[in-house]
Amino acid sequence: MAAPRRPRPTLEAVAARARVSRATVSRVVNGRTSVDPRMREAVLSAVDELGYVPNSAARSLVTRQTDSIALVVSEPPTRVFSDDPLFSLVVRTASNELEAAGKQVVLMLAGSPRAQARVEDYVAGGHVDGVMFVSMHGADPLPGAIARMGVPVVSYGRPAVAVDLPYADNDNVGGARQAVGHLLAGGRRRVAAIAGPQDMTAGQDRLAGYRDTLAAADRRALVAVGDFTRDSGAEAMRHLLADDPGLDAVFAANDLMAIGALHTLRRAGRRVPDDVAVVGFDDIEAARFTDPPLTTVRHPVVEQATVMVRLLLTPAEQHDRTRVVLPTELVVRESA
Amino acid sequence: MAAPRRPRPTLEAVAARARVSRATVSRVVNGRTSVDPRMREAVLSAVDELGYVPNSAARSLVTRQTDSIALVVSEPPTRVFSDDPLFSLVVRTASNELEAAGKQVVLMLAGSPRAQARVEDYVAGGHVDGVMFVSMHGADPLPGAIARMGVPVVSYGRPAVAVDLPYADNDNVGGARQAVGHLLAGGRRRVAAIAGPQDMTAGQDRLAGYRDTLAAADRRALVAVGDFTRDSGAEAMRHLLADDPGLDAVFAANDLMAIGALHTLRRAGRRVPDDVAVVGFDDIEAARFTDPPLTTVRHPVVEQATVMVRLLLTPAEQHDRTRVVLPTELVVRESA
DNA sequence: CTGAAAGCGCTTACAG
DNA sequence: CTGAAAGCGCTTACAG
Incomplete structure (x- = not known):
């Protein structure tokens, strides 16, 4: 089945091939402007020929950025396997928005205390740049704990506990x-x-x-x-x-x-x-x-999920407000 | 809002506090057996006092393991926002299984050619240890491309193209x-x-x-x-x-x-x-x-998703078979 | 069983 | 604009 995973080319290899320094390759790959067009060209074709893709672990080790966002779903165990259509819609919409912003979404279920501890460790481990909570119940300590770690947090719907989090809700x-x-x-x-x-x-x-x-x-x-x-x-x-x-x-x-x-x-x-x-x-x-x-x-699910993502991604100082409540609308059909 | 993200303690800090070498801390943290109980104890309490959590980027840089699996959903654009209950069930079940195995799940939508290219780059970037495909349409080149990179792949349902992938399907x-x-x-x-x-x-x-x-x-x-x-x-x-x-x-x-x-x-x-x-x-x-x-x-969705995860996680040589087809069952109610 | 040291693949001041 | 060099935080042979 799986072909042996061949070693991937490194920045070093690209530099050697393009006959420039690793620093220059790094600049080109990261889209820094100030690079001589000729060198840039050389680097680009070396990248192409070698099929170079940056190693993300190495990059995030130095930048301290992961480009990942955790989407935490805290459903009670009994509902974990239900087919709530909102789950699907919220998850897809949020993923879409996040991907458009160049972020990866890490999906985490947090229905049990053990799973919650797992989420906390994961976030503490620096794996993500932010966390989105969906369907929070009762006195969930997780959002507060994570916010205290200095990691940006947002919630789909107003949190059940009076913790000071940004959220997107509907009326x-x-x-x-x-x-x-x-x-x-x-x-x-x-x-x-x-x-x-x-x-x-x-x-x-x-x-x-x-x-x-x-x-x-x-x-x-x-x-x-x-x-x-x-x-x-x-x-x-x-x-x-x-x-x-x-x-x-x-x-x-x-x-x-x-x-x-x-x-x-x-x-x-x-x-x-x-x-x-x-x-x-x-x-x-x-x-x-x-x-x-x-x-x-x-219930404006798509808009609400979109707002949630924006709240998370926009630097706090640029917000006019950190809590958004979307209007609802009565749809009259035949049952009443 | 967000408290300033305070610098996280490193292995180094733990080693200093426990008065042992970094190698020893690493061994204890990773559960290696051969460590003197007294040192282990010292390390453990240092970890606790400092609130140490390993930096995953650093770890994965050297181990070349990410502990992450990509869950790729290739819905056509028109269905992206539909509320397919199977989506919810498959995603939750797979997440559950994956989390139980200590893996993270990275959710990726691959409904457009651009999104597909994104998935390919991501996987090529070494972000994940394996990829699961859900709802593949037509001549999707992605699974084949990824398998060729030597990354383990599995599909929920038989792939539409005759590519040689492991899959879990129902009859x-x-x-x-x-x-x-x-x-x-x-x-x-x-x-x-x-x-x-x-x-x-x-x-x-x-x-x-x-x-x-x-x-x-x-x-x-x-x-x-x-x-x-x-x-x-x-x-x-x-x-x-x-x-x-x-x-x-x-x-x-x-x-x-x-x-x-x-x-x-x-x-x-x-x-x-x-x-x-x-x-x-x-x-x-x-x-x-x-x-x-x-x-x-x-349609045994939960079982099928579970089998899919097992197929992905089990080393190929341990499989008796790489394609599993689960039986279906007629459920008679009142409409026929 | 333990530690010193090399090295994983990047980015980023710092000089020039 | 470019390069040499340091450093990010881990793990892992290699000695002892």
């Missing part, structure tokens, strides 16, 4: 208000909610928006808590139906749980939206294909 | 046969197919299994081609219905397209499975939540 409270407001405006009287995990700010904020809006309308809340998976949404819906068979609307804190709720409603013989109106949150692609198509709140 | 032909066989056994007479992209072996093989089975039953094929997205499945279903309004079953080459087909069927007023039976492929989580729940062929 979860406002989005939930739009959703519930829409339900109320449609004449629904008994609006339940399937909340997300309460150790994540997205879960907290979306629930807060729901409570706000109901309170302002002088209505009572009816809540079941899920964990953002379809199964938990289906189960929460069962509880809700048992708790109040008369409910005529439900706000699910994400689309996946809304899909689970739709499933339960169907099994229970409730028509959507006639008997029960349903609104989700995120506007994942699947929302257009449910029966009926799901009314939901659009 | 796509057999799975399609099970699906179509089930439809035929259920008494369906006019079985259409929504095929996947024909520049991917999964697309080719699943179509081949469909054709096989129909031919053996002396039935005519009716095919529309999609690209594994829900939208393409919906559109293909429209074509199929126009081409033969009398069809009574459809085999979709993946669940996402099956979901699209279900959507179109619903809009067209066809009942599933009464009027038209539908079978998908993959058994993604969403398959349990469609209306009706989707009968499909289980």
